[in-house]
Amino acid sequence: MPEPTEPAYPLRWEIAEEATTIAVDGATVVDPVDGEQLTVVVVRMPAFVVENLAGVLAGWSKIAAVMREALDESDLAGLLRAAARAARRLDIAGRGDDSTSD
Numbered sequence: 001m002p003e004p005t006e007p008a009y010p011l012r013w014e015i016a017e018e019a020t021t022i023a024v025d026g027a028t029v030v031d032p033v034d035g036e037q038l039t040v041v042v043v044r045m046p047a048f049v050v051e052n053l054a055g056v057l058a059g060w061s062k063i064a065a066v067m068r069e070a071l072d073e074s075d076l077a078g079l080l081r082a083a084a085r086a087a088r089r090l091d092i093a094g095r096g097d098d099s100t101s102d
Contacts, residue, residue, distance in 0.1 A: 020045040047087040054080035 010025035021044045028037040045053075057077035064071040 018045065018049050020049055047084040047091070050080050050084040050087070054078075054084065 057073040
């Protein structure tokens with residue numbers, strides 16, 4: 001069986017109708033539990049999509065609680081909602097800075 005090979009970075013996917021980009025570029029973060037280097041996935045999306053995702057995660061967390069599953073994503077949902085609010089404030093302020101766009 002052939003040896004697995006490293007994927008060619010960066011890998012990138014787009015959902016055009018939602019202005020969403022998902023990328024894997026080889027960057028890593030340290031796992032706070034065991035110190036292992038973990039490859040990151042970068043997701044860029046507008047605030048309205050983040051708010052929708054936060055709602056899905058919050059609903060999922062409620063269902064998981066009823067099912068007695070340890071799959072609580074309510075903290076992540078809260079952080080996503082806060083980030084979406086911050087992004088909307090920038091949009092309302094008319095930042096006009098597109099230096100972070102792809």
